[in-house]
């Protein structure tokens with residue numbers, strides 16, 4: 001039974017990565033469901049063989065009594081804001097003053113969800129937490145384990161902290177509110193509140209039904225992996241199992257960044273999830289060190305906010 005479970009776990013993990021992370025299903029849904037059913041039956045018969053990284057945790061584990069408070073080793077900062085092309089040019093000037101003219105940027109969609117921090121030890125997800133006030137967050141590991149695009153075990157056994165945005169796709173938000181309305185319950189105001197509300201449930205079986213997802217957007221130090229640019233970091237995140245925005249783009253100049261923000265000011269309405277802006281990051285990681293942080297935000301990034 002142990003070998004069977006090991007085999008089923010690795011098959012379901014691989015199929016889950018192709019389906020939820022790469023959006024390129026490797027097998028028909030029926031095949032995935034058949035294997036999941038088989039896994040659940042074997043775990044039912046041999047509960048002592050259940051593991052934390054088994055895909056069966058996606059349906060939700062035990063109810064938590066309360067959320068533990070956890071401290072973020074590296075504070076989760078907020079982003080400074082830019083509201084116009086001129087604000088972006090000013091950001092560019094400040095960056096150049098500090099690191100010179102050999103720079104490039106990465107533009108990423110700014111997902112409108114809630115920031116989460118994930119800790120992996122030798123590839124295994126051991127802790128998931130909300131941002132909280134940036135220093136103290138809430139431990140919501142059980143809920144985050146139900147999010148299909150959050151890997152339970154990485155494709156490489158690295159020990160890292162990964163940050164990203166948990167969100168609820170627009171379609172899921174609409175059907176959830178329809179169900180709320182039919183049940184005479186109060187509706188959520190927007191997908192961000194719905195995602196936050198879902199992840200604050202003490203019973204992970206509720207979060208498991210909310211069809212949440214997560215885009216990873218930053219990675220901590222990876223021992224043994226020399227990353228030079230932020231863009232390489234995003235590619236590495238995707239390789240080891242995370243959903244990363246495929247719209248992320250390297251931009252050689254702030255004018256290209258401005259063009260990117262103009263494109264997405266319109267195109268965002270076509271996306272299956274809500275974004276509230278574009279995050280612009282200096283690409284070279286050594287320049288992040290030079291630029292550092294203000295009391296609240298990194299100097300090597302800013303968020304262009306779409307006009308309301």
Ligand SMILES: COc1nc2nc(N)nc(N)c2nc1C
Pocket residue numbers: 077078079108109110111115165217218279298301
């Ligand atoms: C470096 O810090 C951040 N980076 C981000 N990147 C994207 N794409 N979206 C976000 N919401 C985001 N938020 C923060 C605090």
